[in-house]
Amino acid sequence: MNNNPFTEFESNVRSYCRVFPTQFTSASGLYLYDTEGNKYLDFLAGAGTLNYGHNHPIMKSALVEYLVDDGILHSLDLYTTAKMEFINAFQSLVLKPLNFNYKLQFVGPTGANSVESALKLARKITGRNRIVAFTGAFHGMSLGALSVSAKEEFDGLLPGMEVTRYPYEGFTTGVELELLEQLIEEPSGIAKPAAFIVETTQCEGGLNVASNQWLQKLSSIARKHDILLIIDDIQVGCGRTGSFFSFTRAGIESDIICLSKSLSGIGLPMALMLLKPEIDQWSPGEHNGTFRGNNLAFVTARVALEEYWKDVYFSNHVKETGKFLGEKLLELKQQFPTIIEDVRGIGLVQGLRFFDKSMASLVSKKAFESKIIIETCGAYDEVLKFLPPLIISKDILTEAISTIQGILSQVDKTLVTS
Amino acid sequence: MNNNPFTEFESNVRSYCRVFPTQFTSASGLYLYDTEGNKYLDFLAGAGTLNYGHNHPIMKSALVEYLVDDGILHSLDLYTTAKMEFINAFQSLVLKPLNFNYKLQFVGPTGANSVESALKLARKITGRNRIVAFTGAFHGMSLGALSVSAKEEFDGLLPGMEVTRYPYEGFTTGVELELLEQLIEEPSGIAKPAAFIVETTQCEGGLNVASNQWLQKLSSIARKHDILLIIDDIQVGCGRTGSFFSFTRAGIESDIICLSKSLSGIGLPMALMLLKPEIDQWSPGEHNGTFRGNNLAFVTARVALEEYWKDVYFSNHVKETGKFLGEKLLELKQQFPTIIEDVRGIGLVQGLRFFDKSMASLVSKKAFESKIIIETCGAYDEVLKFLPPLIISKDILTEAISTIQGILSQVDKTLVTS
């Protein structure tokens, strides 16, 4: 792919295309196809956007039908039929079964915009500026979202953003929350935070899973001190961990929930902020955006809910397949105890952390040669991240892991002989 | 529209739907249709997103065909055929004819994200934090973009954002730039800015048009002092003022250009940041986003360029129709000299400012009753903003203005008799 329009005219900021350097043209279900006729198993899944696979036929025909009927495409925040039908489906199929009471805010169609809106609202509601985020966090690339993400940056970002430790290995779990609470309760020179913003499982951060107990403690500190809890469910919501929301496993609720990625079902840009009715104190237009009415996405988002969330069938499938994936990865760890340090993650987002920090990228590269697209994550890209579409079967999973196993065997041999 | 899913479940932040309270279902060309069978002439045009009208038939069939062929929808920043074709079209139809040399950065699909990316890059390139924006500016609602927008907010936003005066009435034009330059040149206690961010015509700010001379002066200060110029062409780019970029009228270039809104042609979310090759110093992935590869938008964006920007026909149409609109509005001003204070704007974004600040909203309301959707702008919503799709004909424009004329006559009568 040298001297093509991409390398010549597209900004150097491009990244995935450097790791998976081929030109894709079409896609279906679990697979991507490139211009040279190759077929790739997609374990990247749009970084969590394609939970139901590519070009789901029912969503696709709903799109075509909507287009043919001259359905309105772009509506700002005008009332449209497509939006109404989505709202109704979301209420009846997602919120009502959980006895959840949330209002829906249609934000600009990116996860980051949902986070930006959450930060603004938390500050407005509480009259406080400080937001506490966690090490390893990733909430987006706009300057507000970036200010609560774990980057080694500092100057020039939003004042008042602070980071405490996320409960992954290496620290007595829970002590960081105890310290956080003390700093709030005592006269500490630190203003009370407006909100905590947290992912229940950090994906970009390296597949770190917060325990139910830790999440309950965080939630209880928030409630006790009148601090808003913002859960960023952009990557692990929409069923990725087996339930629609990732935090229900801990029996907690959240004042604000950020959703995006797989929300539209077929990969179209869409984002949502759920907020408790009592904090819906926005003035009209106080947060807006040109593309917050992307009606094509409303259509497929509704179809996705109707197809997959009417009963527990799909949820159970994800849980079982996730359990199966975990077992398979553990087997790999047992087979390659000198290479694999850890199996990490939850549901259908799990991964392997290697002792050698460069190993994950190497395996990803070799997997691509074997026509599997699988990315890495973690602060040092040290984790190989299995993020298949949720519709995957155990058989295909087995096959893919067998390919990875082959790659690891090769690597192992090289290591032994070297 | 009482007690419906919208009022019950959608956040209070919704706004346009309060001004135009009906439920829309379909759209075509210049018109929107609601569930009760009403047909509305659309002078809102997706706040500048629908320059080519709703559901343009050629774009629409390109979409349907792409869907039927299982074209890839969501691709992060992987190489795809749809993206390549868009890049080629943009280079050959937009940049090459102007002898412009820019690289394309596909950002998250909102104008605000393009602005956020521009702010980050300007800081990175220059190693400076300060960005100078202008009174009346609107660049978006995420916290970075908001920090350079004219809102009466302050605390908690990005440090280093400053605002000086935009050249609308009431101040000796140019003196503010003279002062700005002096503060840069003298030992002033103000660090040199990283960038200026400016709209050549402010739409949200009330249809304020910067003169060519003013833009040249700003550009020359930027060049002289090694400050980046960022032009936010999100609303007035893509042909709105008669040329593809709004700033070419002043004979200047810009280091960074933000595009979005009508870029995709049919209203699908898409945004772009153009940057001079010499400042393309991003590390891979330094600014990313889940939906920066919205291929449906790439498809229609390419079609829009091929349909409308292959020759000067469309450009001339916009210029002529814009001139005609200006003349018509001046006639209204002459007819209602006690009501209309000013005709403002450029090309096909022009408007009427009223002496009575509440008048614009009143006229908008009555226009809606007459099935014309037209919004207001300005810090006090004091300007009625004519923003039709660019494909509009003089005849329909004449008809619409005649309706507005009728409304103003009614109002005038009321004023006289009261």
Next chain:
Amino acid sequence: MNNNPFTEFESNVRSYCRVFPTQFTSASGLYLYDTEGNKYLDFLAGAGTLNYGHNHPIMKSALVEYLVDDGILHSLDLYTTAKMEFINAFQSLVLKPLNFNYKLQFVGPTGANSVESALKLARKITGRNRIVAFTGAFHGMSLGALSVSAKEEFDGLLPGMEVTRYPYEGFTTGVELELLEQLIEEPSGIAKPAAFIVETTQCEGGLNVASNQWLQKLSSIARKHDILLIIDDIQVGCGRTGSFFSFTRAGIESDIICLSKSLSGIGLPMALMLLKPEIDQWSPGEHNGTFRGNNLAFVTARVALEEYWKDVYFSNHVKETGKFLGEKLLELKQQFPTIIEDVRGIGLVQGLRFFDKSMASLVSKKAFESKIIIETCGAYDEVLKFLPPLIISKDILTEAISTIQGILSQVDKTLVTS
């Protein structure tokens, strides 16, 4: 002065001692004496701290008497007799004659601390963060005071500090205030400031004198918009311009006045913040400091008022001598039109700005060789600053200027022949 305790053990931050490199031991009236028996005419005057000269005999004997009587030296903010007597003298000799109604806040004994206190109070009273300062300003070196001073620094200082242009040459005087007011009145994206902080004449900034008209305009903007006016009279107060306060020439008042330097009369550390009773809304102890009760300074400060401010005699002396100084400097300018660009300043703080920016330092160096201590100021140290004790006579002034004249003649000759 090589390899002595100073160069070996004192921080590199020391500065005046590099320009006037000798070791001083004693001082009296207008003169300093060094260890080698040299006598220097002191036109530095403690950077404005020694308006009444060194070791004024009456103040000195008051000190000795107080010490012998075991007068309390250090009192925090306890009530002491020395403080009471100072308060009474300040009220009756300074404030009452002007019909001024101010309360006295004894701050930490540095001018900067007075400024810090003013910034804090302005923010507290108004609930706003933004403070507007001016180019060329110098208010002190602590981080708050530095944030409103004209240094080319930026990041990491106090948020909300902004700088607009001070009315020295090169800009249509008054336009910057017009622009400032517009940015306040219009919806500009800039929060209303809490306060303006200004010097009526900038000394460090290069002897820039604000006109009465400009000060009146600034004061009227402040009053109209409910913004506090803070006048930093640290260097030009205490009689330097001919009246006790420097701003009375413009017929204005100030909400807050910062005093220090010559306040104690004999050079002892002391600072004061005067504040209108209606804004004296501090909680007890909200601004404090260990040395705010430096009773030796209270004693001499009272004596200074009693000796010099009981009638207009001293004030008239300063005015006349200042006028005389100005005339003498103008004569120099006429004599050396190719060397001297400008005579600047007011009262007994006036100076010469040279065309050649390095000239002032050269003249200062040569003056030191001739046993006159005179410093430079301005952003580029381009101004030679005559700042004699106010008690100086015309005769000695004439003599000193004659020495400077000799130096300039030498320089002139060198220039001509080179």
Next chain:
Amino acid sequence: MNNNPFTEFESNVRSYCRVFPTQFTSASGLYLYDTEGNKYLDFLAGAGTLNYGHNHPIMKSALVEYLVDDGILHSLDLYTTAKMEFINAFQSLVLKPLNFNYKLQFVGPTGANSVESALKLARKITGRNRIVAFTGAFHGMSLGALSVSAKEEFDGLLPGMEVTRYPYEGFTTGVELELLEQLIEEPSGIAKPAAFIVETTQCEGGLNVASNQWLQKLSSIARKHDILLIIDDIQVGCGRTGSFFSFTRAGIESDIICLSKSLSGIGLPMALMLLKPEIDQWSPGEHNGTFRGNNLAFVTARVALEEYWKDVYFSNHVKETGKFLGEKLLELKQQFPTIIEDVRGIGLVQGLRFFDKSMASLVSKKAFESKIIIETCGAYDEVLKFLPPLIISKDILTEAISTIQGILSQVDKTLVTS
């Protein structure tokens, strides 16, 4: 004290005078005298400024002699004989015996100014903005120093100031440092700090003593990560804990040391910043101040060193008397177990924390009636703070504690009968 010049003309910010409402005139050794002839035992000691008592006769006669000889009083940072003699004494009597290698920076004569200078230097040296301070900290009232102090303030202060927990009760000691180090070592989204600023014993914070082990750990984190350590020894330095510097008990050194309060010996304003030669990278004049050359203070400061720090006699006296004070306070605790919660502090700054948060103020009030001046400290003023001049004898200490005992007995009786 109603309707006097103080209540009429002094700002409401005054505080100690409200607690000890009488007018003082003279002072000697351990005692203050008021205008009504009352004699008070001074356990406030100028908040730590009068370690050698009031009006020490040898310092006083040195002052008088210096004045009579027309010694230079105010010298900015010119070389003076008084300063040279102080530098020599400080080097030979304080630094050399400890094998310490520091340069002396004479800052504006307040502790806060020393802290401001330290913060600026730390940022300059490291190129980083973030400073980590601790809960309960007090470093001064100027805006920089305030930004690292434990106040429930937030907005508008210096960006980048952060607070972690000081090791007083209620938290597993040391864990907070472990967490701090992890946040530095891991990719955490937190920039590496420029410096830690810490008091080895917090006085205003409630007499919290950091253990040697904790101080060593902090010092080792600083060294390991190239972070500067700033020790604020303003209140507990100059012998208060038994050694000249408070931190030598932990066997550590500090990159920067802030000194003030008792430095001048007799209560005159003076402050010093000690800095390691390798970080003395100031430009000349980069931090300055009008009163950094307060020569009267240099004279007494030198005398104080010569009188008290030539041998270990005084140091041993403080240690023994401190031990005795601690034992006496423990006896009180044993006698009043339902009133006194805790004996806190170190050396000759120790105190009683009461179960009832209002008790300390009550006891202070009653002590004043018995002619003992003793203040309270802690976030809730819950600690009675014994801070006598260091020259106190065991006899007088015994007498004073006996008075306090009497007050507590009274209180106890009231409690029992109520």
